[in-house]
Amino acid sequence: MEPTTVEDVSTVEIASPVRRRRVRVVHVVVLSLAVVALAGAAVFAVMSNGEHDAALRARHIAERRLSSQRDETSIAKRKLSTRRLAVRLELATIRAPFASARELGAMAADEVDAARATQAAGADSNASADVYNETVDRSNEIVDRYNALLDKLQKEIDETPGVRGEVA
Amino acid sequence: MALGVVGFQARSAESDERTREDAAVRARHGLEEEQSAADRDRAEIERRADAVPEKLGAVGRAMVEAADAQNHFVDVINHGAELYNAGDEAGASAVYQGEAAAALADMERESAEAQRAFEEAQAALQAVEEVL
Numbered sequence A: 001m002e003p004t005t006v007e008d009v010s011t012v013e014i015a016s017p018v019r020r021r022r023v024r025v026v027h028v029v030v031l032s033l034a035v036v037a038l039a040g041a042a043v044f045a046v047m048s049n050g051e052h053d054a055a056l057r058a059r060h061i062a063e064r065r066l067s068s069q070r071d072e073t074s075i076a077k078r079k080l081s082t083r084r085l086a087v088r089l090e091l092a093t094i095r096a097p098f099a100s101a102r103e104l105g106a107m108a109a110d111e112v113d114a115a116r117a118t119q120a121a122g123a124d125s126n127a128s129a130d131v132y133n134e135t136v137d138r139s140n141e142i143v144d145r146y147n148a149l150l151d152k153l154q155k156e157i158d159e160t161p162g163v164r165g166e167v168a
Numbered sequence B: 001m002a003l004g005v006v007g008f009q010a011r012s013a014e015s016d017e018r019t020r021e022d023a024a025v026r027a028r029h030g031l032e033e034e035q036s037a038a039d040r041d042r043a044e045i046e047r048r049a050d051a052v053p054e055k056l057g058a059v060g061r062a063m064v065e066a067a068d069a070q071n072h073f074v075d076v077i078n079h080g081a082e083l084y085n086a087g088d089e090a091g092a093s094a095v096y097q098g099e100a101a102a103a104l105a106d107m108e109r110e111s112a113e114a115q116r117a118f119e120e121a122q123a124a125l126q127a128v129e130e131v132l
Helices: A025-123 A129-158 B002-085 B089-097 B099-130
Strands: none
Touching: A025 A129, A025 B002, A025 B089, A025 B099, A129 B002, B002 B089, B002 B099, B089 B099
16 A cells, blocks of 8 residues: 555645526516416416306307297298288188178168168158158068078178177 | 418408398398398287187177067067967057067167177178288
8 A cells, every 4th residue: 555645735736616606686686587487378278268267158049049030020921921821811701791791781771761761750650651662671681681681691691700709 | 470461361361251240230230121021910810819709709799799689579469469369459559568668678789799899890800800
């Protein structure tokens, strides 16, 4: 074993102290800000995507409801249109009895006039039998036409859809 | 940076979706109103149309009542004529002044009733035509 040589300490060069690189505050701040910004951006992106998804779902729901409403409205309009057409057709069949009833009303007024004349002639002791018979003939003529028209009206009413209750 | 862009794009897309949703909701409300109006119109047509046959039935019945009153009047004056022909002029005169006058009044009343029924039916018909 060789003897250890001891160096003279005075000849030993003193090494300069190792300069440790210090973390600058500014870097920390910048890094922190960057992390915060990144986190914020991430949160913002996630939240925005979430809200976008929610809005998308809401829009889909709204469009589905709109589509369903479109169908319902279309059905309602079709029903209205069908009913209008059906009622127009019903009215076409109803016009005939109306025309007869109008004619019958006018005839009833004539009939009342004729009956009034008959009653007056009968009650008048000065009126001749001829005058009386003339009023009766006129009255009978109206009554015959009235009855014929009444029969026609009854038939027309019977054929009218939806008329409740018997006429006679 | 990229996350920010993604976020802003999502925001923009969300805004578009909301706009389209609002448009769909508004359109649906418009359609709902149209549906309600169509249902209301149909119900009104039904109501008015149902009234016409009912009124027309009443006209027919009133006309028959008027005819009955008229037949009664004829029976009465025939009775008066029989009395007259049998030589009972006083009896005949009493019939014409009493029973016949009453039968005539009845006939006038029934005739007016029939006319009123007809006018009501005509008004009902007009009411339907207004909504067609």
